[in-house]
């Protein structure tokens with residue numbers, strides 16, 4: 272993309288307004304430009320910018336040896352990425368939908384995170400999986416999962432989740448530069464959203480972001496839910512409730528410190544997650560805080576997907592089961608009145 | 612046809628005898644619980660690892676499996692290092708965290724011994740693709756069993772390798788069994804080399820007990836890969852003399868089968884040939900066998916002296932800087 276070439280030749284760290292999808296594109300572009308060992312591949316990544324139009328211009332700029340399409344074989348091509356990384360490349364692999372991650376379960380669970388360990392530290396595995404996540408697209412039950420917590424229990428892996436153009440850019444750059452395998456979740460409902468991106472920024476690994484300071488209640492969320500939580504925060508402010516809003520950003524490692532510091536101040540926590548609560552980062556976070564002996568003013572609460580339901584196609588029902596701004600507001604108010 | 616010098620072939624003989632002695636020693640150490648867990652021995656299959664690896668260049672790489680002691684030693688791992696790894700000691704090649712199923716040495720291009728059936732194939736394709744992308748004249752070999760030709764990664768890897776013309780050689784060690792299951796019960800083919808056909812690559816049946824044939828065939832496949840003509844699938848017909856793993860007495864084998872295969876022992880085949888060619892005498896062969904025994908005993912004894920690793924060392928193996 273010509274705008275990117277211009278941006279690169281100009282000052283790095285320039286602040287640009289861009290869409291989330293452009294931020295992903297810019298991060299890929301900048302890493303491919305910065306390091307000839309970076310390669311990028313996946314299913315249909317070169318045709319027409321890829322399925323979610325994040326990849327425009329990459330094959331044209333960097334050539335088909337470094338940016339290429341794969342056959343449909345996730346477990347196989349993640350293994351290929353691993354083999355490449357052992358020989359000095361830094362592969363970035365696109366997963367068209369996070370729902371396909373389990374088909375590469377062996378590569379993700381048994382290979383990427385264990386390979387260096389089993390060798391006694393003889394190698395590094397700088398592999399990045401970009402995984403396109405989440406509901407709202409009317410994609411139905413097998414194409415709508417965030418999958419953000421599926422691999423959070425695996426030492427040797429890192430998992431990130433981008434909620435804004437800025438974090439989509441900086442998290443992806445951090446992932447590609449990291450010598451540990453990283454899964455970066457992008458939310459398909461956010462590709463069109465706009466925001467400021469600091470071109471050249473590389474996120475700090477494992478660091479959550481306090482997006483908005485507040486004193487009454489802490490809300491932690493990721494991906495699309497971060498947007499709904501932000502809207503809820505505004506509505507709550509009108510009612511005199513001051514919310515501290517945290518974008519978790521990393522699901523592994525989980526930044527318990529940042530949340531702990533916040534909850535120490537507010538005494539109240541609501542996690543907002545586009546996943547079932549059991550077995551996810553929200554439950555782990557509350558567990559970690561409990562273990563640290565947080566003194567709660569009110570019991571922590573979760574706004575999540577129903578524990579015993581799957582995501583339906585039917586548009587009004589898909590909307591209904593996702594945590595809404597209204598539900599977040601309601602639960603936040605309950606938390607505040609609970610302890611009053 | 613690739614032919615090796617007399618000295619090299621005598622070297623192969625020594626290597627095969629050394630691997631056999633190593634494996635016998637491993638078995639003994641298991642019986643006395645100096646090695647714990649499980650192990651997968653390769654007696655009977657030595658010509659495949661030694662002959663194939665002899666055809667590699669120093670910069671080439673390989674992946675193998677849990678049955679990978681032969682490959683590791685053939686690629687140059689010291690027996691003491693291997694024994695220490697099997698004993699979980701810090702002097703092991705992977706500091707004792709890998710164990711019997713994961714003998715690797717990246718400095719020798721032995722980049723993976725996988726305990727997941729079929730997982731090594733895509734990794735080798737990836738290594739080969741890295742060579743291709745970086746325009747380095749290097750080749751990857753990947754060793755796996757007959758049983759592995761039924762798992763998805765086999766088909767995925769062959770497909771990718773073929774469509775991308777990756778410089779990789781796929782080597783099936785067809786020892787007729789996957790764990791306790793005979794090939795015929797799991798697979799509708801006798802010649803697994805035919806599994807190359809749908810992927811548009813050469814598939815060859817190879818006498819895996821004859822190291823001269825193994826070396827020549829693998830050498831041609833490597834040349835082809837290095838020359839940019841893409842991958843090959845080589846099916847080595849071979850046999851494991853022992854059970855699948857330590858807990859398997861291999862009672863499922865038909866009577867006489869083991870004896871039939873032992874009559875085509877890879878060490879014996881090369882030994883007799885070298886005698887006929889006057890490159891080794893019977894006395895020298897006895898000497899080599901005795902020396903191998905002494906070497907394995909000494910290496911095992913030395914390995915047992917190495918301390919166990921400490922948790923504070925192994926935490927550094929999880930994340931790379």
Ligand SMILES: Cc1ncc(C[n+]2csc(CCOP(=O)(O)OP(=O)(O)O)c2C)c(N)n1
Nearest residue numbers: 678726727728756757758759786788789790
């Ligand atoms: C994915 C997977 N499934 C099952 C196993 C258990 N297992 C270990 S070895 C083996 C048999 C493999 O047979 P083959 O590929 O012929 O190799 P061989 O052991 O004969 O060398 C099985 C089923 C495994 N390790 N990985």
Ligand SMILES: [Mg+2]
Nearest residue numbers: 756757788789
């Ligand atoms: Mg077998």
